Amino acid sequence: MNKITPSIEDAIAGIEDGMTVMIGGFGGSGAPIELIDALVARYKATGSPGRLTVINNNAGNGAIGIAAMIYAGMVAKIICSFPRSTDSRAFTERYHAGEIELELVPQGTLAERIRAGGAGIPAFYTPTSFGTDIAKGKPVAEFDGRLYVQERWLKADVAIIKAELADRKGNLTYNKAARNFAPLMAMAAATTIVQARQVVEPGGIDPEHVVTPGIFVDTIVEIADAKQEEALLREAALLQDGGTA
Amino acid sequence: MNKITPSIEDAIAGIEDGMTVMIGGFGGSGAPIELIDALVARYKATGSPGRLTVINNNAGNGAIGIAAMIYAGMVAKIICSFPRSTDSRAFTERYHAGEIELELVPQGTLAERIRAGGAGIPAFYTPTSFGTDIAKGKPVAEFDGRLYVQERWLKADVAIIKAELADRKGNLTYNKAARNFAPLMAMAAATTIVQARQVVEPGGIDPEHVVTPGIFVDTIVEIADAKQEEALLREAALLQDGGTA
């Protein structure tokens, strides 16, 4: 069993037109920029994979990461909780032009729907969004005198996530708050593709400290010096401001 | 904020007659024997806390732990997945005498119901037990052409669990497979009482390695040389066999 591949192009080769792709990260923290870059490059070179449904907390910022996917025209739909950011022009323009579909999901419901997808729970009830526009059309049920909204699981064809350590069996750790949605997405996707800062030998991660057990992971590519989306965005903003800090 | 108490008697002082008590452990692995011993001693001395509902994977083995609670007469009901064990006489006798109630729950459903209790999810659907006697009387719904059973959350007044490391803010780690139900029970109980092998300073557990964040924990007592239920049972069995190994 060896889930490591040396080539980032090979890692993403199975992602096809029309797929649903979960992308790890909360804003720039945990965004798998190199995997996204490779996807965008492939789309620009070959016209595929297009018409993607992207699941992420946000809808891109600036011109890198998910925003670059949107600018490239690869994204048909976004399922997210917060499509606004400092510079969410990419999404906003396409959304107002009617060129991209939005399914807005409260953040905790988004997380729980993804976990449910990974855990074989087709639906659950939550107090979140009851009585709001978000709940329109969804079944409602009463438990112990209180009303709850029924939500469905979310699954994906592929998850692309960023990890800290990985071994060939697929065990993962993350870096600080970059963990966020990644462990859930790894569970909920048919295929999980990981860019890890460092590949270690099996046993190199203490069994007590494994965050994502290898059963949820399919392909790993080592990217030692990965870009940090937020840091890049801030550098870009500084340059735009004429270099004043 | 200091959740440490030096006295095991103080730690369990708030447990009252008729309460629902989640008890960590899978068989002997993770069983909080010293907390249970203190509860049994209090019951024998004062007649309280009695009429308890106990939630655990099992229903006791031999004459210690949950079996000792049953022998003492403190337990009115057990919610568990597997009340049989090598020597589950305590439960079996009371059950056949009609003196103890049993709610049998498939193991994965038990775990998920407890998690749901902790996560504010009042109900969820699972394929587990569909079409079986266990599902009788429970709502059924179809999702994507498949039938599922609706299950309700499980909450408790108190959880008593065993941890490896703890700090005064309530952060916990566990020892190997002794983790099992404990992190879920800590979430689902109004009050969570922990016996930890060692208390460390805050920061003594790496933030990446915390398994149960302190928000789920109320009271901690340090028990450095805790008994291991399974080891004790095996010693007792050897003695009964006349000391032959």
Add this chain to the structure above:
Amino acid sequence: MKAKLTNAQIAWRAAQDIPDGAYVNLGIGFPEMVAKFKPKGREVIYHTENGVLDFGEAPPAGEEDWDLINAGKKAVTLNAGASFFNHADSFAMVRGGHLDVAILGAYEVAENGDLANWSTGPKSVPAVGGAMDLVHGAKRVCVITDHVTKDGKPKLVERCSLPLTGVGCVTTVYTSLAVVEIIDKRFVLREKLPSISMEELQAVTGAKLVVEGACKDLNVPEV
């Protein structure tokens, strides 16, 4: 309008009611200011939706770790005893009722406890984030807000006109003029600025203010 509290003073007042040992989520933006005014000697544990418990102050400029941020995507630091967890576990803390206090901003709060704070209507790109979870996530759900909108309309109303964030969820409102609790679908006035009369306060409030027991003076230092 006569004197009113600054945002910092509203945040200060809200901070006084956070007890020692509380687990607290501060919403993005204005509510984050509450952390500055934690009374000395109290230990408060802050939760952020993106999976950190017990984070500390912002790091000095230039020392940010952008993998260590809060829900507002601002860099933070860690206190000793912090922990990381995934997003589902984070919202289990929220939805499961494990937080003691959540402090949020508002466009409108209704006397029945309804809150509108996520959408000003269908024109802009909708974005809800964690707000709809947080309003069901804490034992006390507090709102901090100016008492009126920029063009002088009441923010405390009989019924919200904007899209709701949650139904019957708000317990306490700290405004630039008053402290109001929501009890049995009524605005119960607990404190008001001494410089404003009951009639003046009622005139800028969109629903009836009930006085039950003492209505204290809202005294806040310069901060």
Add this chain to the structure above:
Amino acid sequence: MKAKLTNAQIAWRAAQDIPDGAYVNLGIGFPEMVAKFKPKGREVIYHTENGVLDFGEAPPAGEEDWDLINAGKKAVTLNAGASFFNHADSFAMVRGGHLDVAILGAYEVAENGDLANWSTGPKSVPAVGGAMDLVHGAKRVCVITDHVTKDGKPKLVERCSLPLTGVGCVTTVYTSLAVVEIIDKRFVLREKLPSISMEELQAVTGAKLVVEGACKDLNVPEV
């Protein structure tokens, strides 16, 4: 009855169909024996309900760590690359369909894939454990069993008479006489002992055995 496979031989046969790199849960008791017969050169990752992935063989007597056990409460060891997780995550692996193979015992298996393996009726204390989750948890749900009960009654039946563990869940049955797949609610015979005739096999089977394509000889070494 003529020659039949021993339990060890049934376990051996089931083990041959576990592919390299598979994630596998072996039920308590007889199914645990399958691990012994993993073909050389294949890497198989074992899952146990109580929160361990990639555990290894039993430790030598006297070296047990009773906090490191499997679902059968037997002491195990760890392979390099093992991990621990809580019970909800463990059953997320099961229920979420992440296992490749689950191997279970049976009282009865029906041609429609129904399985009865948890209760012999209302007399004894009922105990279900993880069986009802496991039957919905793997891409292949395999049963290993003697072909008939101790008193010679068929265990492969048209409809189960004992309380069900799961509906339509079994994909493959390895018995002491045959290998049977369940396809479209029929028992499709894949292999049978060469020493037993089709008529003899059908006579000890409680539902129709369908032959579709080749029925191979079930050849198992002495183990």
